[in-house]
Amino acid sequence: FAAELAYFVRGRARQNLKVLALYGLFLLVLILLYASLFRYLMLELEGREYSFIAGIYWTITVMTTLGFGDITFHSDTGFIFATLVTLSGVIFLLIILPFGLVSLFLAPWIEQRLRYRPTYELAASTSGHILIFGIDPIIRAFIRKLQARNLLFVVVTDNYDQALMLEEQEGFKVVYGAPTDAQVLRGLRVKTARYVVANLSDPENANVCLTLRSLCQTPVVTLVRDSDHQELLRLAGANQVIALPRILGRFLATRATTHGAMAHVLDSFGALQIAEIPLYGTPFAGKTLAESAIRQQTGLSVIGLWRRGQLSLPTPDSILAPDSLALLAGSREQLQALELLIGNPTADDLVFVLGHGRIGCAAATFLERKPVPFVLIDQRRSTSCRKHVPVYGDATDRETLQKAGFDRASGVIVTTNDDNTNVFLTLASRHLNPHIRIVARANQDENIDQLYAAGADFVVSNASVGATILMNLLDRKESAFLSEGMHLFRRPVPTELIGKTLEASRLRPELGCSVVALKNAADEMNTTPEPKTLLQADLTLLLIGSAEQEKAFDRRYPRTENA
Ligand code: ADP
Ligand code: ZN
Numbered sequence: 001f002a003a004e005l006a007y008f009v010r011g012r013a014r015q016n017l018k019v020l021a022l023y024g025l026f027l028l029v030l031i032l033l034y035a036s037l038f039r040y041l042m043l044e045l046e047g048r049e050y051s052f053i054a055g056i057y058w059t060i061t062v063m064t065t066l067g068f069g070d071i072t073f074h075s076d077t078g079f080i081f082a083t084l085v086t087l088s089g090v091i092f093l094l095i096i097l098p099f100g101l102v103s104l105f106l107a108p109w110i111e112q113r114l115r116y117r118p119t120y121e122l123a124a125s126t127s128g129h130i131l132i133f134g135i136d137p138i139i140r141a142f143i144r145k146l147q148a149r150n151l152l153f154v155v156v157t158d159n160y161d162q163a164l165m166l167e168e169q170e171g172f173k174v175v176y177g178a179p180t181d182a183q184v185l186r187g188l189r190v191k192t193a194r195y196v197v198a199n200l201s202d203p204e205n206a207n208v209c210l211t212l213r214s215l216c217q218t219p220v221v222t223l224v225r226d227s228d229h230q231e232l233l234r235l236a237g238a239n240q241v242i243a244l245p246r247i248l249g250r251f252l253a254t255r256a257t258t259h260g261a262m263a264h265v266l267d268s269f270g271a272l273q274i275a276e277i278p279l280y281g282t283p284f285a286g287k288t289l290a291e292s293a294i295r296q297q298t299g300l301s302v303i304g305l306w307r308r309g310q311l312s313l314p315t316p317d318s319i320l321a322p323d324s325l326a327l328l329a330g331s332r333e334q335l336q337a338l339e340l341l342i343g344n345p346t347a348d349d350l351v352f353v354l355g356h357g358r359i360g361c362a363a364a365t366f367l368e369r370k371p372v373p374f375v376l377i378d379q380r381r382s383t384s385c386r387k388h389v390p391v392y393g394d395a396t397d398r399e400t401l402q403k404a405g406f407d408r409a410s411g412v413i414v415t416t417n418d419d420n421t422n423v424f425l426t427l428a429s430r431h432l433n434p435h436i437r438i439v440a441r442a443n444q445d446e447n448i449d450q451l452y453a454a455g456a457d458f459v460v461s462n463a464s465v466g467a468t469i470l471m472n473l474l475d476r477k478e479s480a481f482l483s484e485g486m487h488l489f490r491r492p493v494p495t496e497l498i499g500k501t502l503e504a505s506r507l508r509p510e511l512g513c514s515v516v517a518l519k520n521a522a523d524e525m526n527t528t529p530e531p532k533t534l535l536q537a538d539l540t541l542l543l544i545g546s547a548e549q550e551k552a553f554d555r556r557y558p559r560t561e562n563a
Contacts, residue, residue, distance in 0.1 A: 122187065138462060158179065224244075273335055302326045351375075351413060354425050419450075
């Protein structure tokens with residue numbers, strides 16, 4: 001039924017709904033007009049007074065040709081008027097309205113169903129395609145990335161209405177069939193496929209993997225619902241098993257704690273670690289990047305500055321504001337040197353985790369391991385977790401938070417499954433504790449902006465993180481996820497730039513992205529590229545920039561290897 005309903009709020013049907021609404025308005029005006037005329041004529045011609053309600057009642061009974069006859073005219077003018085109302089009722093209510101309903105809604109709907117011929121298999125020559133089982137917001141975000149790169153993907157579903165919807169309304173290539181049926185899989189040309197993404201329930205995913213493995217060795221990635229099932233899915237033949245709740249929990253947790261540089265390693269490229277430190281409470285807070293002398297003292301490069309969810313690429317004059325975070329690149333030893341420099345006062349760290357679902361639980365587990373003291377709040381007892389003891393209560397209730405010691409918290413993780421609640425909790429947290437670090441989870445990408453507007457320092461979007469991970473697996477990891485919009489990506493030195501200095505390459509002024517590190521063929525990293533550094537042929541560039549800047553780079557310097 002939902003699919004049917006969705007049909008009426010999209011595309012042409014939506015346009016037609018507007019027409020219907022206008023027509024309804026026209027009918028309403030007509031009825032009110034007749035009702036007023038009726039009262040006027042009755043009073044003028046026959047000296048009888050009727051209420052407005054009686055007028056509407058009379059008009060509708062006459063227009064629908066029901067005509068009870070309990071209120072009638074006795075003059076010629078009255079008869080003419082009544083005839084007119086009856087005739088216009090027949091035309092507007094009994095002919096045009098049903099006709100319009102059928103031709104605008106029913107006929108196109110039936111036609112679409114009759115016309116739609118689901119695809120049961122792909123052409124035998126199909127190859128290099130990506131097969132997708134199970135669609136949700138994460139997969140949709142992934143699909144947008146595939147579309148942006150013109151990669152061939154096929155969505156497989158055994159739900160007829162969904163197949164019709166996805167194909168007719170969204171223009172995806174869809175195959176209708178059961179993903180666990182070997183015959184269907186053969187028809188999907190799994191042997192020559194590039195990748196299979198299984199995003200069904202855990203048992204279904206296991207079944208898909210087993211069936212697939214009996215046919216071919218095409219790589220399969222599965223998204224697992226329950227991280228305890230990871231091993232089983234691997235046994236069933238999945239090449240990669242992504243436990244998204246756990247990854248998201250870790251993402252949220254690393255960003256909600258306020259001290260300790262090592263605690264914030266986000267990603268690594270060989271020996272190069274990418275880490276974040278909050279500047280609040282460090283000796284660098286309030287200084288410019290040049291004054292802070294972070295590179296001179298530790299060898300680390302500051303490659304970005306986060307403030308209220310915005311990542312900017314710093315210049316020597318950029319101020320290291322206390323409420324922002326520095327994104328760092330360097331070796332493990334350099335990060336340790338930094339930690340010594342700023343001390344590691346984790347003791348006064350206290351993080352609130354609002355929502356003890358799978359993601360909240362993963363975040364708590366991560367904090368526990370660090371260890372950072374935390375308070376979990378949930379209104380219900382968890383069905384899957386036995387090890388945590390949350391404070392039971394509604395997190396939107398100010399008293400619950402205050403009783404649990406919210407004033408002392410340095411960070412809060414907002415992670416319920418409802419974005420409205422998350423926006424509200426973000427707003428309330430900011431209000432109760434202006435200096436707290438707020439990390440919020442966005443279940444739908446549409447709500448990212450609202451969460452930032454409500455005062456979140458970081459928003460982690462389920463869909464973006466999931467889609468980026470899937471894309472990285474597909475690419476065998478060429479870019480790392482930092483946040484919405486900002487990426488680390490690596491590219492070989494483009495031929496046009498070989499022999500130029502970094503300064504002469506004009507990457508930053510012309511394309512906006514900036515070089516974080518250079519790696520040679522022997523995997524040695526230069527993490528402190530200078531303007532005079534020479535770009536040699538065997539080097540790999542590690543760059544930071546937005547998705548657009550990454551695209552601009554590829555347009556300017558098209559990649560020759562890999563399709
Ligand atoms: P996920 O597993 O994706 O994290 P869940 O739905 O399992 O999602 O988790 C959301 C959790 O948030 C639930 O345990 C729910 O009880 C909790 N929650 C939702 N709203 C509130 C609230 N206002 N106060 C406290 N806990 C809440
Ligand atoms: Zn738990």
